[in-house]
Amino acid sequence: MTCKNCTNEVNHNFCPNCGQPSKLKRIDGHYIAQEIEHVLHFERGILFTVKELIINPEQNIRNYISENRSRLVKPVIFIILTSLIYTLISHFFHIEDEYIKYEGMEKxxxxxxxxxxxxxxGYMNILTGIFIAFWLKIFFKKYDYNFFELLIMLCFVLGISMLIFAFFAIIEGILHIKLLNITGIIGVIYLTSATANFFEKNKPVNYFKALYCYLLGMITFFVLTLAVGITIDIIIKH
Structure with a gap:
């Protein structure tokens, strides 16, 4: 038998080269239940990742980067999934409708x-993360993390910030109490502390540098977005 994944010869239940099963089981209800259980697994899945990133984010992220990448959910999947959770909750309760208005600028x-x-x-967090990682690389260059490692760290901490927003969005939607501004402060505190501790926990200056990098990253991203939007408007008008 030939492996359908890597074309290597297979004589047993699994390919000796890539580990692909020699015969895939048919997708049924049991398969779906196993997949959901895998995602929600408390030892390796999304719930375990959330717990670890809330209790001790800096150490768990450092372990993911340098030691063990099997315990936490993949960072890009994590940021997209958590962003989707917030988006669905926000749209369901119409949380941002009262805060964000574009009257007179719709076109x-x-x-x-x-x-x-x-x-x-999800895409916005990844894009802003690119700019934040750029500034982190400049302000924390002595720690010798490369740009992509910083981006991975940001995927994790930005993902938790999305869950913080989602949690308070549920409370705001149920109780009809405006909490978005307070939530933003809590989110910034988590982002700043987790990022500063990722580099070095006992250096107060790192907290100010981390906050500064987040602000610079967001400003850089939105200035560039504004420049692209203005350019498109000018081209369309002409």
Whole structure:
């Protein structure tokens, strides 16, 4: 028998080269239940990842980068999944409708871009993470983390911030109490502390540098987005 994944010869239940089963089981209800259990698993799945990133984010992220990458959910999947959770909750309760308004600017390319980003927080977090990672690399260059390792760290901490927003969005939607501003403060505190501790826990200056990098990253991203939107508007008008 030939492996359908790598074309290696297979004589047993699994391919000796890539580990692919020689015969895949048919997808049924049991398979779906196993997949859901795998995602929600308390020892390796999304719930375990959330717990570890809340209790001790800096150590768990460092372990993921340098030691063990099997215990936590993959960072890109994590940020997209948590962003999707917040997006669904926010849309269900119409949380952002009272805070974000584009009256008189609906035809602007910049507003259309922001609208798309608002509907796709997973992509927006990854894009803003690129700019934040750029500034972190500059301000924390002595710690010798490369750009991509910093981006991985940001995927984890930004993912938790999305869950913080999702949690308070549920409370706001049920109790009809405006909490978005307070939630933003809590989210920034988590992002700043987790990032500063990732580099070195006992250096107070790292907290200010981390906050500064987040602000610079967000400003850089939105200035670039504004520039792209204005450019598109100018091209369309001409």
């Amino acid at each position: 602007s390319a910049f507003v259309n871009i922001l609208g798309w980003l608002q509907a796709n927080y």
